[in-house]
Amino acid sequence: MTDDPRAALLALVADPARRPVLLALDFDGTLAPLQDDPEASRVLPAAADALRALAAHPDRVRLALVSGRALADLHRLAEVPPGTVLIGSHGAERARVGEHGLDRDVVALDDDQAGRLARLGEEMQAVARGRDGVWVETKPAAVVVHTRLADPEVGDAAEQEALAVGARLGSVTLHGKKVVEVSVLTADKGAALVDLRDELGAGAVVCAGDDVTDEDAFRALGPDDLTLKVGEGRTVARYRTPDPQALALLLTDLAAALGDAESTRQPAAQGGPGA
Numbered sequence: 001m002t003d004d005p006r007a008a009l010l011a012l013v014a015d016p017a018r019r020p021v022l023l024a025l026d027f028d029g030t031l032a033p034l035q036d037d038p039e040a041s042r043v044l045p046a047a048a049d050a051l052r053a054l055a056a057h058p059d060r061v062r063l064a065l066v067s068g069r070a071l072a073d074l075h076r077l078a079e080v081p082p083g084t085v086l087i088g089s090h091g092a093e094r095a096r097v098g099e100h101g102l103d104r105d106v107v108a109l110d111d112d113q114a115g116r117l118a119r120l121g122e123e124m125q126a127v128a129r130g131r132d133g134v135w136v137e138t139k140p141a142a143v144v145v146h147t148r149l150a151d152p153e154v155g156d157a158a159e160q161e162a163l164a165v166g167a168r169l170g171s172v173t174l175h176g177k178k179v180v181e182v183s184v185l186t187a188d189k190g191a192a193l194v195d196l197r198d199e200l201g202a203g204a205v206v207c208a209g210d211d212v213t214d215e216d217a218f219r220a221l222g223p224d225d226l227t228l229k230v231g232e233g234r235t236v237a238r239y240r241t242p243d244p245q246a247l248a249l250l251l252t253d254l255a256a257a258l259g260d261a262e263s264t265r266q267p268a269a270q271g272g273p274g275a
């Protein structure tokens with residue numbers, strides 16, 4: 001078995017027995033380099049071009065973004081091609097990108113969940129209050145405390161308090177990169193990805209991500225799938241690539257390989273030269 005993710009990826013997608021391959025990609029830190037301001041996050045241009053090219057081969061590859069972002073944010077910022085499935089809020093939200101908008105599921109909270117979400121919002125605002133660089137993001141089923149802009153000791157103290165709030169009020173608490181997210185639902189990226197794979201009848205999954213929540217997705221997959229950690233840090237993923245730029249190159253190579261396969265097939269199918 002190779003340690004080269006490029007060779008493994010191209011071999012997997014070339015195997016007719018594995019079609020279609022579900023290409024499931026995290027957004028922040030994977031397709032989009034991390035930013036101080038989450039509103040500034042965008043898919044790298046080379047990766048965006050590759051995704052558009054890959055979307056032209058739905059018989060070979062299906063695209064999904066699997067993110068912790070609220071679905072509406074993910075759709076607005078990622079600008080992925082029609083046909084792409086968006087999994088947001090770490091699996092709690094899902095939609096498919098259409099030509100004219102989102103075909104989406106709605107998050108339904110019961111009274112207990114809605115009540116805990118409201119209290120989480122209030123208590124997390126109290127955690128951030130008076131701490132420079134600490135701020136709160138609200139999602140349909142979760143509240144997030146961000147500390148990337150804070151001094152390390154200020155951020156660490158805020159994260160510890162946020163974790164304690166999560167232990168009291170949350171169903172799931174995630175401690176990611178300079179972020180504590182508390183959800184009132186029990187979704188995770190792994191369960192959402194397995195559901196999507198089964199629904200699509202995918203022959204294999206390629207999954208890339210950079211943060212601790214992506215480990216849920218890696219763990220949920222099998223030895224015949226391809227898991228790819230982006231960047232440093234402990235992982236259960238089989239392969240590693242250094243950064244989003246390197247991932248964009250892999251996607252570019254994959255799109256080129258599918259394009260080449262298409263262009264070598266077409267002349268014969270259309271009665272072209274040599275037919």
Ligand SMILES: O=P(O)(O)OC[C@H]1O[C@H](O[C@H]2O[C@H](CO)[C@@H](O)[C@H](O)[C@H]2O)[C@H](O)[C@@H](O)[C@@H]1O
Binds near residue numbers: 026028137147176177
């Ligand atoms: O699952 P992901 O697509 O990786 O989303 C995880 C979280 O991403 C965002 O926060 C992270 O990225 C920000 C922009 O680069 C960065 O400023 C922040 O420190 C990171 O934690 C997003 O704001 C969260 O809602 C997502 O859960």
